[in-house]
Amino acid sequence: MSEERISLEDLKGIGPKTADKLREKGYDSPEKIAVMRPEELADILKITKKAAKDIVNDAKEKVLDKAVPAFTFKEIIQKRKEKIQRIPTGSKELDRIFRGGVPTESILTIKGEYASGKTQLAYQLCVNCLKYLKRKVIWIETESGTFVPERLIEMAKAVGLEIDPENDFIVVPASTINTPYSQFLAYERAVRMMKKKNMDVGVFVVDSFSAQFRAFYTGREMLPDRAKEQARHLGYLDNLASKYNMLIVLTAQVMDIPDQGGQLGERVKTGHTKRMVGGNVLSHWSTYIVSLQKLSTTDWEAVIADAPDLPMVRCR
Ligand SMILES: Nc1ncnc2c1ncn2[C@@H]1O[C@H](COP(=O)(O)OP(=O)(O)OP(=O)(O)O)[C@@H](O)[C@H]1O
Ligand SMILES: [Mg+2]
Structure with missing residues (x-):
């Protein structure tokens, strides 16, 4: 598991301006994006639901291993x-x-x-x-x-x-x-x-x-x-x-x-x-x-x- 922190700008389709807009609304980490409803995100960024869904999925992909660790019995x-x-x-x-x-x-x-x-x-x-x-x-x-x-x-x-x-x-x-x-x-x-x-x-x-x-x-x-x-x-x-x-x-x-x-x-x-x-x-x-x-x-x-x-x- 990597210990590097990823930021909003690391997500597909999110540039510095969009990231700022999200931070302003309190969504300041990829973890928070990963649990958003696409409709919510679409509404904030004034983008299509499909585009919002892609961002949420990308966030999930990037943070899930880190945000939600899961282990085997042996581990x-x-x-x-x-x-x-x-x-x-x-x-x-x-x-x-x-x-x-x-x-x-x-x-x-x-x-x-x-x-x-x-x-x-x-x-x-x-x-x-x-x-x-x-x-x-x-x-x-x-x-x-x-x-x-x-x-x-x-x-x-x-x-x-x-x-x-x-x-x-x-x-x-x-x-x-x-x-x-x-x-x-x-x-x-x-x-x-x-x-x-x-x-x-x-x-x-x-x-x-x-x-x-x-x-x-x-x-x-x-x-x-x-x-x-x-x-x-x-x-x-x-x-x-x-x-x-x-x-x-x-x-x-x-x-x-x-x-x-x-x-x-x-x-x-x-x-x-x-x-x-x-x-x-x-x-x-x-x-x-x-x-x-x-x-x-x-x-x-x-x-x-x-x-x-x-x-x-x-x-x-
Ligand atoms: N130096 C010591 N040697 C042996 N026993 C001691 C010594 N100091 C205190 N005690 C015993 O420990 C007991 C006091 O226990 P303690 O102070 O841990 O009680 P407590 O459950 O914390 O009580 P409280 O609810 O009043 O805080 C007493 O009965 C005392 O006899
Ligand atoms: Mg006591």
């Missing part, structure tokens, strides 16, 4: 093998189920009650990403006090890693984040810094993903707006995951379900009786959901609640 497996990396979780059992660790190019959502270990698991993924992948970390802190460098240093020591304080982390602290909108800006700010410093980032954490949404969209009547804004965030993060081969780690709080029937349903779906804040939109966009519950001071339980390629499993 997909090969590509995944080359690209996907696995980040160990720190739990032997979870790693076994994840076949070595949580894969990059995916979104992992960690749900659980207060103090169930969500942030700790996110820390562990950061440390292991630095240690085993030799790739950097972005941390978006949306609630103050959850990013604790001392704890990270301690965890790093446990795997024989010394954190490079200048180069290993980009952190956007909670002090700048007080709405879902500033949370979104925080992602963009972090990505800009990553590009500027030419950093290879393997893990991108948003801790917590849901807190600002919960505080900002209060009434039931705001749910559609909340869902829309959440989808915008998740679309952006999902794109980052594939563009930069990152693992996106989101933490989500849970809330009580009042009726027992609802609790039972939730237990069947996710292993625990409390529902994730952010509900369906977040579940839909997550590649993996891990539900955490603290059993005692030394024991916790993780349930892989939703995964395209793993069974629902309970580990301790």
Whole structure:
């Protein structure tokens, strides 16, 4: 596949003047021409439908291989093998189920009650990403006090890693984040810094993903707006995951379900009786959901609640 970009002027029958006219109307790439109806194009350029059809066909011919890549099964497996990396979780059992660790190019959502270990698991993924992948970390802190460098240093020591304080982390602290909108800006700010410093980032954490949404969209009547804004965030993060081969780690709080029937349903779906804040939109966009519950001071339980390629499993 050629990496050269083709321009409007490369299409049969389109000179500089015609190209300008198209750009003016917002049709600024051969890809956009390729999906036009010939009638539309004929109307804009004041040409016959037949001539318009020829242009559209030529555009299709020239961009299709590039705009819409299609692969064989073998190629997909090969590509995944080359690209996907696995980040160990720190739990032997979870790693076994994840076949070595949580894969990059995916979104992992960690749900659980207060103090169930969500942030700790996110820390562990950061440390292991630095240690085993030799790739950097972005941390978006949306609630103050959850990013604790001392704890990270301690965890790093446990795997024989010394954190490079200048180069290993980009952190956007909670002090700048007080709405879902500033949370979104925080992602963009972090990505800009990553590009500027030419950093290879393997893990991108948003801790917590849901807190600002919960505080900002209060009434039931705001749910559609909340869902829309959440989808915008998740679309952006999902794109980052594939563009930069990152693992996106989101933490989500849970809330009580009042009726027992609802609790039972939730237990069947996710292993625990409390529902994730952010509900369906977040579940839909997550590649993996891990539900955490603290059993005692030394024991916790993780349930892989939703995964395209793993069974629902309970580990301790
Ligand atoms: N240095 C440490 N060594 C061992 N355990 C620790 C250490 N620091 C914190 N913990 C344990 O981790 C748990 C807190 O987990 P964590 O902060 O990850 O919870 P969380 O699910 O993120 O909660 P929240 O919803 O409040 O953010 C506590 O139970 C605490 O005992
Ligand atoms: Mg936390």
